[in-house]
Amino acid sequence: EIVLTQSPGTLSLSPGERATLSCRASQSVSSSYLAWYQQKPGQAPRLLIYGASSRATGIPDRFSGSGSGTDFTLTISRLEPEDFAVYCCQQYGSSPATFGQGTRLEIK
Amino acid sequence: QLQLQESGPGLVKPSETLSLTCTVSGGAISSSTYHWGWIRQPPGKGLEWIGSIYYSGSTYYNPSLKSRVTMSVDTSKKQFSLKLTSVTAADTAVYYCARVYCCDSSGPFDYWGQGTLVTVSS
Numbered sequence: 231e232i233v234l235t236q237s238p239g240t241l242s243l244s245p246g247e248r249a250t251l252s253c254r255a256s257q258s259v260s261s262s263y264l265a266w267y268q269q270k271p272g273q274a275p276r277l278l279i280y281g282a283s284s285r286a287t288g289i290p291d292r293f294s295g296s297g298s299g300t301d302f303t304l305t306i307s308r309l310e311p312e313d314f315a316v317y318c319c320q321q322y323g324s325s326p327a328t329f330g331q332g333t334r335l336e337i338k
Numbered sequence: 339q340l341q342l343q344e345s346g347p348g349l350v351k352p353s354e355t356l357s358l359t360c361t362v363s364g365g366a367i368s369s370s371t372y373h374w375g376w377i378r379q380p381p382g383k384g385l386e387w388i389g390s391i392y393y394s395g396s397t398y399y400n401p402s403l404k405s406r407v408t409m410s411v412d413t414s415k416k417q418f419s420l421k422l423t424s425v426t427a428a429d430t431a432v433y434y435c436a437r438v439y440c441c442d443s444s445g446p447f448d449y450w451g452q453g454t455l456v457t458v459s460s
Contacts, residue, residue: 326444
């Protein structure tokens with residue numbers, strides 16, 4: 231199965247700053263079938279990005295995704311207070327679908 | 339607005355069967371566009387895809403759980419279900435049901451239930 235490794239484990243930034251989160255796959259992700267989710271404590275994950283770079287419905291344009299093959303990036307251009315959460319990536323191009331362990335984005 | 343709601347026992351004894359149901363409201367479960375999935379998250383850990391089902395009954399399971407998992411769908415009740423047999427403490431997790439938005443049977447997931455904590459303990 232494809233193992234997704236996210237870095238950094240924790241990212242400490244201030245509102246207004248730019249956040250760059252990484253997701254690296256142990257094998258190439260087929261068809262760039264890579265998604266990003268945001269999860270807040272006690273809540274279900276929220277789909278942000280699918281197909282590596284397509285924003286899901288209702289997601290602000292400060293969220294963007296890029297990458298292909300084995301290296302993918304989620305960028306939040308200007309952090310808002312509500313953006314501090316855990317972010318995880320998922321590949322769904324090869325079975326079984328797998329998730330990364332998550333990056334915690336915390337307020338500095 | 340599509341809504342999903344998990345239901346089932348919050349406590350299951352070791353070696354017994356975990357049974358959960360997801361009820362879909364605000365949209366069709368029998369749409370040819372979508373698959374429906376189960377995902378779990380052990381306390382403090384990451385997400386794990388358990389499996390997915392199509393309205394026709396076609397199923398797709400995670401090989402690591404395949405020998406213990408059965409999923410089914412009841413389109414008349416707008417429900418799909420999960421059964422996990424021979425549970426151990428390692429199966430303690432928040433279990434989510436979710437809709438697959440597009441592209442494949444196992445992701446991405448755009449609508450999620452609120453999740454239900456299932457604890458395996460005697």
